[in-house]
Amino acid sequence: MESTSPEITPARPLRITIAEAAKHLGETVEIAGWLYNLRKSGKICFPLLRDGTGVMQCVAVKSALPEETFEALKGLTQESSLIITGKIRAEQRAQGGFEMDVEGAEIVQRVPESDPYPVSPKDHGTDFLMDHRHLWIRSRRQHAILRVRHEVIKAVRDYFDSHGFTLVDTPIFTPAACEGTTTLFPVKYFDDEIVYLTQSGQLYNEANAMAFGKVYCFGPTFRAEKSKTRRHLTEFWMVEPEMAYATLEDVKRVAEELIVFIVGRVLENRRPELAVLERDVSKLESIKAPFHRMSYDDAVKKLTAKGSEIQWGGDFGGTDETILTEDLDRPVLVDRYPSQVKAFYFEPDPDRPEVALGVDVLAPEGYGEIIGGGQRIYNLDLLLKRIDEHGLPREAFNWYLDLRKYGGVPHGGFGMGIERCVSWMCGLEHIRETIAFPRMLYRTRP
């Protein structure tokens, strides 16, 4: 047993977070944070303290505090940083159900009134908020969204980690187009070489799957398309599982299981955040297996019947995806697309060589494609033929072709866009709110 000398350090109250308040009822503790808002009347004021885990309404009474402490709190400006000491009490009138009776306060940095915090609790426009994104993420709604994002990512990792997958990440710098279908960001690599930011880890994932059986990679992905819609970012995060000896049906089953698992976790752990976002949770509660399943052929028939201009052989547009899912209560798996609209490495259907063993998962409520994947070609001669047909240089794919020379097996996987998934979970109008610092066609700052 250690002894402490009695003459030093008056006991400092225990530092807690607002999320832990319920465990400290009746105790005097301290909370370190920022002033979220302040309501005051002559001899009493209510500082709302934010600490990243929640918001705590504090009560400062003039008669119970030293004059300078009360005056300092009463004159505090929005987002000033401070540490408040006080006693936690259950209180029906306060949001969150708890309140802190202030016994002392230490102002860490006071925001000057000559240059007040710009993001007030009132309404703001998109441009202003995006310019102040570094501050906007402090607000309640943005906070809720980013915590749902955290939950989605954690669920994704937990799902794969507990189903025999090994995380093997793939490079960000890549020597050439992975797929030849999308536009890449070139990067100068030292003096003479140009490399590109990855648009998909998939080709490397196939090598990893031949080494580990079941793998996934999870990282940022870059697309240089000049897309300007509510569903697009130029930098986004994608999780890509890849499985050796997997068929299209295996890929569909894992995609379905993953989504059900993610929705379950969000509903289990992020109800308060969904409430802040005013999300209709019944829309998420109905997400259960089995999902709807539809062939590309049937999807085209359904679209044509509903007035779409689509022809067999074309890819779906944004409105087509909305039409396909608007009357559904859960996602739909659309498979067997024409080979011509898919990347070169998709395995053709043995019964109908003109269609590929690929599948897209379309989320309900108009959120569109959140997963794309399928079964890959493993026959060397067919893969060479497809590389030639797509006008791609064989020599760039030597290592990739090795995977078919040395123990090629049927295999498959998919990619899921994290931000589109989060956008759907949260019921957002625009994908830009699902990532702390979005990168878009005309926005790279802050």
Next chain:
RNA sequence: UCCUCAGUAGCUCAAUGGUAGAGCAUUCGGCUGUUAACCGAAGGGUUGUAGGUUCGAGUCCUACCUGAGGAGCCA
């Protein structure tokens, strides 16, 4: 890249071609239970930029800049 819409106080928005306005924020004053608190007062403007039409332009015309929504393309 194309189409549509919008730029007025720090922020959100008003203003028939005829004196530039409100709410919030900021400052000062009041209030011991406030919930985007409230009440009273004050300061705050080269109406995105450059031209043009007009006796007179925030308002009409032209070009440009910036942003938003959508299309194509994509997860």
